[in-house]
Amino acid sequence: MTRWEDGRVTTENLILIIVAVVVVLAIAVVAGVVLNRRRRISLSERDETAGRAESVKGGGYRADNGISLSSGGTTTAAPPEHPAGERTEVEGQPGVGDDAAVPRDTERRGIVDVPLPDGGTVTEEPPVKEPPVEAPAEVPEQERAEPVPEPAPAVPEEIEEIEEIEPTSGRLERLRGRLSRSRSTFGQGLLGLLGAGDLDEDSWEEIEDTLLLADLGAATTTEITERLRTEIATRGIRTPDEARALLREVLVDALGPDMERAVRALPHGNPADGGKPAVVLVVGVNGTGKTTTTGKLARVLVADGRTVLLGAADTFRAAAVEQLATWGSRVGAEVVRGKEGADPASVAFEAVSRGSDTAVDAVLVDTAGRLHTKTGLMDELGKVKRVVEKKAQVDEVLLVLDATTGQNGLTQARVFSDVVDVTGIVLTKLDGTAKGGIVFQVQRELGVPVKLVGLGEGPDDLAPFEPGAFVDALLG
Numbered sequence: 001m002t003r004w005e006d007g008r009v010t011t012e013n014l015i016l017i018i019v020a021v022v023v024v025l026a027i028a029v030v031a032g033v034v035l036n037r038r039r040r041i042s043l044s045e046r047d048e049t050a051g052r053a054e055s056v057k058g059g060g061y062r063a064d065n066g067i068s069l070s071s072g073g074t075t076t077a078a079p080p081e082h083p084a085g086e087r088t089e090v091e092g093q094p095g096v097g098d099d100a101a102v103p104r105d106t107e108r109r110g111i112v113d114v115p116l117p118d119g120g121t122v123t124e125e126p127p128v129k130e131p132p133v134e135a136p137a138e139v140p141e142q143e144r145a146e147p148v149p150e151p152a153p154a155v156p157e158e159i160e161e162i163e164e165i166e167p168t169s170g171r172l173e174r175l176r177g178r179l180s181r182s183r184s185t186f187g188q189g190l191l192g193l194l195g196a197g198d199l200d201e202d203s204w205e206e207i208e209d210t211l212l213l214a215d216l217g218a219a220t221t222t223e224i225t226e227r228l229r230t231e232i233a234t235r236g237i238r239t240p241d242e243a244r245a246l247l248r249e250v251l252v253d254a255l256g257p258d259m260e261r262a263v264r265a266l267p268h269g270n271p272a273d274g275g276k277p278a279v280v281l282v283v284g285v286n287g288t289g290k291t292t293t294t295g296k297l298a299r300v301l302v303a304d305g306r307t308v309l310l311g312a313a314d315t316f317r318a319a320a321v322e323q324l325a326t327w328g329s330r331v332g333a334e335v336v337r338g339k340e341g342a343d344p345a346s347v348a349f350e351a352v353s354r355g356s357d358t359a360v361d362a363v364l365v366d367t368a369g370r371l372h373t374k375t376g377l378m379d380e381l382g383k384v385k386r387v388v389e390k391k392a393q394v395d396e397v398l399l400v401l402d403a404t405t406g407q408n409g410l411t412q413a414r415v416f417s418d419v420v421d422v423t424g425i426v427l428t429k430l431d432g433t434a435k436g437g438i439v440f441q442v443q444r445e446l447g448v449p450v451k452l453v454g455l456g457e458g459p460d461d462l463a464p465f466e467p468g469a470f471v472d473a474l475l476g
């Protein structure tokens with residue numbers, strides 16, 4: 001019971017007041033943390049290991065507009081259904097078994113076919129021996145079915161001084177200016193038209209044209225335009241501010257704000273206690289920014305206190321391997337590499353083996369990106385995945401697409417997604433295009449979320465894709 005004596009607070013009252021203040025403060029802190037979490041690149045782990053990872057690694061990134069990381073396995077959403085039926089611009093585009101479009105870098109690289117050098121072999125089927133095979137070279141002769149070269153030796157790169165890495169939190173906001181080209185043609189164009197009010201048929205046509213020009217594709221354009229028409233009529237939108245709010249809402253909805261965008265790059269259990277590292281394959285046509293993205297992602301992980309091993313399985317160009325080695329040395333990550341022309345599958349396998357042996361948290365494999373023919377790509381990527389899966393589960397297949405290539409990028413996306421189960425898209429060079437709308441189309445076509453966006457050549461110019469922040473950046 002509380003009492004006041006001589007106008008002074010009794011001990012009981014004092015305690016009650018202190019308890020009340022503590023409760024209010026606790027609520028404020030929890031609310032602050034929750035709000036903050038919504039605005040960062042999120043790194044999370046699968047449910048049963050989440051707590052452990054936090055305590056073991058004490059990572060600095062915790063979701064919230066940061067690059068969200070998760071572990072493969074239980075939290076993995078069902079494999080995306082590729083909504084082929086919804087494809088709108090399929091005419092003249094390749095289907096399964098067709099040749100893919102010749103990539104823009106084909107001539108530069110002059111790659112037509114890549115003969116595998118002689119050397120060791122690795123079996124197609126998982127070895128029957130227990131424990132599982134440790135390296136391709138140890139597979140008995142009679143079990144070998146698919147010829148691959150000598151396993152690539154693990155080459156610890158000379159570790160330079162590890163660079164400071166920019167926090168992933170709030171990167172999309174920090175880099176929003178990089179979307180200025182898309183903003184002026186797409187965002188400002190639409191706002192100008194919608195904000196003017198009294199939209200006649202010509203205005204609606206202009207709106208459609210603006211959306212199409214920004215590479216949203218016919219289906220998304222129609223959907224967005226129709227929704228805008230309906231909502232403007234039913235809600236009685238009158239002012240530019242109302243129009244802007246509506247446009248934001250419609251665009252964000254079209255970007256599937258509920259899609260799972262965490263990058264599955266966290267380990268299965270604690271690698272130090274026998275847990276398996278996460279395995280991320282980075283695929284895409286050469287020149288799209290695969291190697292750069294692999295390096296940038298390694299930085300995100302290292303900044304989060306994770307250990308990373310890089311597999312330089314893009315062996316068709318020595319410079320690409322060197323490039324990855326440089327990224328590795330800058331963050332103190334070991335790099336497993338093969339000789340130029342080595343079998344990418346062998347290098348990938350060795351990288352994953354080495355990563356398991358050294359108990360790293362994640363193995364990021366930069367794969368070869370030939371897209372000369374569909375068959376060649378299938379053979380190569382399929383083999384990389386099969387061989388890696390002898391050793392560990394592939395948690396994430398990130399398809400890197402160059403946003404500046406427009407429809408060509410979409411063609412590539414279709415081919416890759418037919419060949420491997422793409423689990424996430426990285427759209428690079430969004431800083432160099434006015435066609436940021438490609439994000440809408442790529443997601444719609446593939447049914448796979450854009451997880452990351454490349455907004456520059458700088459080492460930390462990789463941001464999580466977050467629909468709300470992206471649309472805000474477009475609308476300025």
Ligand SMILES: Nc1nc2c(ncn2[C@@H]2O[C@H](COP(=O)(O)OP(=O)(O)OP(=O)(O)O)[C@@H](O)[C@H]2O)c(=O)[nH]1
Nearest residue numbers: 286287288289290291292320428429454455456457
């Ligand atoms: N402006 C801009 N440039 C980028 C971005 N991502 C990558 N690049 C540049 O694109 C070029 C190709 O990137 P790479 O990482 O070498 O591409 P790749 O797909 O690995 O191709 P290869 O290394 O040739 O196998 C490089 O000059 C990168 O700096 C981005 O988000 N924005």
